[in-house]
Amino acid sequence: MTIKLYGVAMSTCTAKVLACLHEYGAEFELVPVNLQNGEHKQPAFLAKNPFGQIPALEDGDLTLFESRAISTYVAEKFKGSSCDLLRSQNPKEAALVKTWMEVESQQFSPAISPIFYQSIIVPILHGGSPNQAIIDESAAKLGKVLDVYEKKLSSSKYLAGDFYSLADLHHLTYIYYLMKTPYGKLINERPRVKAWWEDISSRPAFKKVASGLTLGDKN
C-alpha cells in the first residue's frame, strides 16, 4: 500500500516531507487539500490532523501529523536503504542529528517564519501590507541564529557533521522562499551558510520539490 501525503506542493511544511520522501525514493501519492475551500478545517481532514493543518500522512492504518514527525517516520521506515538521514547506526551522529533537528524547530523556524509570513503570505494570500516591524525583529533574531550556524559550519560540512541529514533538509523550504525576498541577504552575507545552502539546495531530491514552491512567482 502506498503512502499518502495530504497537503500542497507549495506549502513549506508539505514540501519538507516531499523532500524526505524523494531522498528515500519512497513511493507515495500527494493528495491535494483545498485550503481555499477550507478543506483542512472539515471533519474528514480534522480526523487526520486535529489541528487542521497540512501535511498529514497515511500509511496503512497509521495517520500522522506534524511535518517533522512525519519525515522522521519516513526516515526510520526506509532505514537500511542507501539513504541515511538519521544516522541511526552511529549513536553519536544520531544524537547530533536530533540536536540540530530541534535547533531548526526551536531556533531557526520561529525566527524565519514571520519573515516568510509577512513577506509572502500577507501580500499574496491576504492582499495586505507586510508588517515591517515584525520583519525587522525577526531578521535580527534570524541573523543571530545564522551567526551560530556560520561558526558551526566552520567545523563541519553540514549541521550535524560531515554528512547530510534531516537536520539540514528541514531548513530547505523556508530558506528557498527567503531567497525570493530581500532577506536572502541574511544567507548570502555569511559565506559558510551560503555555501551550505547552495550545496543542500542543489540536491536532486530538493530540485524536484523546489519546482512546486511557487508562492510569490509571477505567472
Add this chain to the structure above:
Amino acid sequence: MATPVTVHGPPLSTAVSRVLACLIEKDVPFQLIPVNMAKGEHKSPDFLKIQPFGQVPAFQDEATSLFESRAICRYICEKYPEKGNKGLYGTNPLAKASIDQWVEAEGQSFNPPSSVLVFQLAFAPRMKLKQDQSLISQNETKLEKLLGVYEKRLGESRFLAGDDFSLADLSHLPNAHYLVNAAEREELFTSKKNVERWWGEISSRDSWKKVVDMQKQST
C-alpha cells in the same frame, strides 16, 4: 558502573525540568550541574562550547553531547529503552511516531503561547519587568483555542498519544505546571473536563513530583 549522564542548568528552567522529568521516568542516573544564569554563566565562552545558543540545558552522556530538551529526551528514550518506563517513547515504530507527532505539537503549538504566558505572568513580575497586557491576552486566546483541540482528543484517549503516559504528555509538564502554580491560570486546565482529568493525572506522577521538589529545593 557507568558514569551518570550530566545535565547543565537550573531545575527551575522549563527546558531543564523537561529533561529531568524524562531522566527520572526512565530511571537513568544523572548529575545536575548548576548554571548561574543570574551571573550570565550560560553566555560564557565555556558554556557556549557545549550550547552555542547560550541556553539551558546542555547534556553529556560520556562522549556524546546534546542540547535542546526534546532532542535530549528522545536520545534518553532511545539509548535506554529497557530502563524505567519502557513505553515512554513507544515500544514499536508506529507507537513512537504517534507519540512523536504530539511531542511536535507541544513544541510547535503549545510551547510558544504557553512560554510567553509563563514569562509574562510568572517570571516578569519576579524580575521586576513590565508586563505586556496585549501579548498576554493574545496568547491566552491562542492557548484557549489550542486546549479546545486537546479537550476533543482527550475525550478519545486517556493520554495524548493513546492509553499510556508518554513523552508527549511529559513534554507539556514544565510550562503547564507554571501556568497552574505560578501564573494563576489553573482555569485554562480546569475549565475543560478532559484536559482537567489529564492534567490531574500527569502532574501527579511520581517523576514530576520529584522534579517539582528539586525546583523547590533550588530556591
